[in-house]
Amino acid sequence: MENQDEILILTDKYVLFRDICDLPQDRFIELDLGCGKGGFTAAMAAAFPDRIILAADIMLGRMRKVQKKVRQAGADNVRFLRTEARFLMAMCLPDQCLDRVHILCPDPWPKDRHRGHRLMSSDFFMPLNRVLKKGGIFHFATDDPEYMETVIHLTETSGLFERVSNEAIADVSGPEFRTEFEKDWIAMGKTVPHVAWRALKPEFTGMH
């Protein structure tokens, strides 16, 4: 597949993801959703050259920064996606194509009247489960205690995930993997807890 290091602009036009981006099933595939300036993506790309990292953000300017950072690091294992997150998860990615999804320091939209802008609401967990392989990991971090509590509640009541220990994200827990936002929050004296869940794949029991 050509131009693997160009930014792929995913629009609402019908597109078969596999036609524009190769996701070999024998590779460990990570998604950094809402990757921002890409510090986490670039750190993963450099540390794990045998993995494929999908970096996705709605802002083209940010994707350009991520691309520059990754090119400077000399890594060739990142695919750059300028896309809306829910569209990517619900409409584009094939079933069970990812080993891990990272959603790190997403905008918390703390005001009541802005809650609807949040990426993670109850309808997010079905597509999240769909794109993860069986046993795939959802990794979440936020400095906002209320958002953390809400995401824990929604994930665990969805019936689609089970909480696992942070051993599942130990390989990306060192200080070199801190995101730009995480570094800022830590510099301000805040804590940024990280949590991980495993995707369950309930057996299809048929119609009764």
Ligand SMILES: C[S@@+](CC[C@H](N)C(=O)[O-])C[C@H]1O[C@@H](n2cnc3c(N)ncnc32)[C@H](O)[C@@H]1O
């Ligand atoms: C608070 S920043 C965090 C960036 C990065 N993960 C970090 O921790 O430094 C949230 C990022 O999510 C992106 N974003 C927000 N809503 C989005 C959406 N609906 N689809 C895709 N990206 C989105 C924003 O453009 C921004 O880069």
